[in-house]
Amino acid sequence: MGMTVVEKILARATGQRSVKAGDVLEPRVDLAMSHENAALVINQFLEIYKGTGLEPKVWDASRVAIIFDHRVPAESSKTATNQKKVREFVARHMISKFHDIRGDRGGICHQILPESGYVRPGHVVVGTDSHTTSHGALGAFAFGIGATEMASVWTLGFAVNVEVPATIKVNVTGDFLPMVGPKDLILHLIGTLSAQGANFRVIEFHGPTIARMSTSGRLVICNMSVEAGATSGIVPADAETVHYLREEAGVRDLIDVVLPDADAAYERTVSIDVSQLPPQIACPHTVDNVKPIDQVAGKKIQQVVIGSCTNGRLDDIAAAAAMVRGKSVASGTRMLVFPASGRIYQRALDQGYIADLVRAGAVVMNPGCGPCLGVHEGALGDGEVALSTTNRNFKGRMGNPTAEVFLCSPAVAAASAVAGEITDPRKGA
Amino acid sequence: MAKVVYAVGDDISTDVIYPGRFMATVLPTETPQFAFADDAVFNNQLKNRQIPPGSVIAAGKNFGCGSSREQAVSTLKGHELIIVARSVARIFMQNAVNLGLRLIVVPDLEASLGDEIECEEDRVVNRTSGRNFATERLPSARQAIVDAGGLIPYTRKRLVERSASPR
Ligand code: SF4
Numbered sequence: 117m118g119m120t121v122v123e124k125i126l127a128r129a130t131g132q133r134s135v136k137a138g139d140v141l142e143p144r145v146d147l148a149m150s151h152e153n154a155a156l157v158i159n160q161f162l163e164i165y166k167g168t169g170l171e172p173k174v175w176d177a178s179r180v181a182i183i184f185d186h187r188v189p190a191e192s193s194k195t196a197t198n199q200k201k202v203r204e205f206v207a208r209h210m211i212s213k214f215h216d217i218r219g220d221r222g223g224i225c226h227q228i229l230p231e232s233g234y235v236r237p238g239h240v241v242v243g244t245d246s247h248t249t250s251h252g253a254l255g256a257f258a259f260g261i262g263a264t265e266m267a268s269v270w271t272l273g274f275a276v277n278v279e280v281p282a283t284i285k286v287n288v289t290g291d292f293l294p295m296v297g298p299k300d301l302i303l304h305l306i307g308t309l310s311a312q313g314a315n316f317r318v319i320e321f322h323g324p325t326i327a328r329m330s331t332s333g334r335l336v337i338c339n340m341s342v343e344a345g346a347t348s349g350i351v352p353a354d355a356e357t358v359h360y361l362r363e364e365a366g367v368r369d370l371i372d373v374v375l376p377d378a379d380a381a382y383e384r385t386v387s388i389d390v391s392q393l394p395p396q397i398a399c400p401h402t403v404d405n406v407k408p409i410d411q412v413a414g415k416k417i418q419q420v421v422i423g424s425c426t427n428g429r430l431d432d433i434a435a436a437a438a439m440v441r442g443k444s445v446a447s448g449t450r451m452l453v454f455p456a457s458g459r460i461y462q463r464a465l466d467q468g469y470i471a472d473l474v475r476a477g478a479v480v481m482n483p484g485c486g487p488c489l490g491v492h493e494g495a496l497g498d499g500e501v502a503l504s505t506t507n508r509n510f511k512g513r514m515g516n517p518t519a520e521v522f523l524c525s526p527a528v529a530a531a532s533a534v535a536g537e538i539t540d541p542r543k544g545a
Numbered sequence: 546m547a548k549v550v551y552a553v554g555d556d557i558s559t560d561v562i563y564p565g566r567f568m569a570t571v572l573p574t575e576t577p578q579f580a581f582a583d584d585a586v587f588n589n590q591l592k593n594r595q596i597p598p599g600s601v602i603a604a605g606k607n608f609g610c611g612s613s614r615e616q617a618v619s620t621l622k623g624h625e626l627i628i629v630a631r632s633v634a635r636i637f638m639q640n641a642v643n644l645g646l647r648l649i650v651v652p653d654l655e656a657s658l659g660d661e662i663e664c665e666e667d668r669v670v671n672r673t674s675g676r677n678f679a680t681e682r683l684p685s686a687r688q689a690i691v692d693a694g695g696l697i698p699y700t701r702k703r704l705v706e707r708s709a710s711p712r
Contacts, residue, residue: 153571262614264640276696489612491568512561513558515564
């Protein structure tokens with residue numbers, strides 16, 4: 117019996133010829149990523165060394181990445197002090213993959229890693245962030261862990277106690293309708309599988325629709341795989357992956373592609389034909405509460421958010437800019453745009469997208485997580501309704517447990533900002 | 546015997562257990578004050594120490610879904626609560642094992658607020674309803690971390706072993 121792509125990656129990372137779902141392994145880690153929560157990782161890391169008489173030392177400083185994104189620039193003195201402590205640690209341990217609060221090379225961790233060429237096909241990537249699943253878009257096995265587990269990885273260089281997950285194969289066929297895309301596909305899939313349908317599983321994406329999809333789109337579907345509970349989403353690397361790594365991420369060295377065997381053992385296969393799929397909306401307060409847009413169209417909204425590690429890339433901002441160009445955000449509605457990285461922000465400036473958005477009344481903010489996790493700018497008032505291209509709509513997610521968050525694609529978000537209510541972008545704003 | 550002091554349904558996310566706006570607070574000694582912060586009644590009971598250690602939160606499926614924030618575990622551990630859930634999201638389960646939060650998976654659990662629960666080796670007994678429910682065993686690899694007292698002592702042991710016999 118053959119292996120799935122994740123089984124193959126884990127076999128390589130443990131030096132074994134073959135592994136299968138259910139095995140427990142200790143794979144070496146190629147990249148270990150944290151954001152501001154590195155402050156907690158550092159605390160736990162130093163705790164591990166206590167009483168051992170050993171000097172605390174990160175196993176391989178070149179494989180540790182730390183990116184400030186969740187609360188940038190700091191929203192409080194407490195955060196600023198945490199960030200300061202992390203900077204000191206980074207300097208002492210000579211961690212080079214560090215992205216501070218900067219307009220040029222700063223941004224959201226799940227955008228910085230791919231665009232900087234830090235993630236390669238076949239890598240084992242761990243991150244102290246649940247959306248680390250994103251990096252499966254480049255053919256890596258990438259999964260979220262807690263801060264203490266990261267401290268253990270920093271110490272040992274491998275992840276202890278990793279169970280090889282079973283894999284669900286998702287086969288996607290058909291061409292998207294205009295104004296419909298990867299976000300609608302993944303919302304539909306989460307609605308089909310449920311919020312726990314892939315818990316402890318990997319989702320491996322296949323099919324002609326995926327083959328034609330850009331890396332940006334693949335990042336969307338892998339990013340949100342965790343919303344079905346998945347350990348990771350993964351798109352086996354192909355010509356598009358190599359193209360992205362060469363052209364966008366500037367990778368010059370050998371790219372070693374790991375592919376699943378033709379006779380790999382999947383737990384089950386789900387087939388989706390997207391050719392008639394309408395825009396999808398995830399309604400409060402769970403991401404699997406997904407409806408086609410005509411069932412929620414007309415709902416009044418007070419805030420629109422375009423950005424996040426899910427939909428803050430250049431194609432997302434381009435779609436939003438095209439939708440609002442020459443129009444105006446409805447009065448009574450606020451439109452907030454936050455590009456996923458400094459590089460994307462600069463390109464959006466060069467292309468004139470930022471001007472289109474600002475002229476229409478949008479507020480364009482600095483790259484980072486922004487209002488996505490309800491800690492920083494863009495909190496919601498009591499009972500307010502937000503429509504957002506982010507990935508979570510849990511109660512309280514945008515900072516107010518009495519508010520409601522609906523999730524959608526950038527095209528839907530922008531058309532709705534102009535209308536002041538949830539609007540199908542195909543009907544014209 | 547332990548009392549169910551809080552009963553919740555399916556898909557309770559870490560945003561509900563520990564809202565994102567308190568994430569600047571990271572130390573396990575400081576996180577307990579924000580447990581279920583958006584539910585003022587329960588949060589106050591916890592803060593005012595009206596909930597005895599060893600009390601039970603009964604939950605539905607997919608408890609702890611969403612963000613990987615470890616505060617969602619340390620905040621509950623700080624009050625020595627026991628989580629009895631029909632199922633638990635992967636990262637939350639791993640964090641619970643790593644930090645030593647007591648977590649029992651009971652696929653058919655039926656328990657309501659105020660019920661008296663007995664947690665035994667292979668089953669949970671609801672003394673109030675008189676019904677028994679089988680528990681799911683932790684995979685052995687996770688049990689090894691629990692037995693070591695959590696991931697910090699477990700990794701410390703591995704570190705010391707390694708430095709004693711360099712590869
Ligand atoms: S944008 Fe939102 S989901 Fe993505 S890493 Fe930041 S807080 Fe998490």
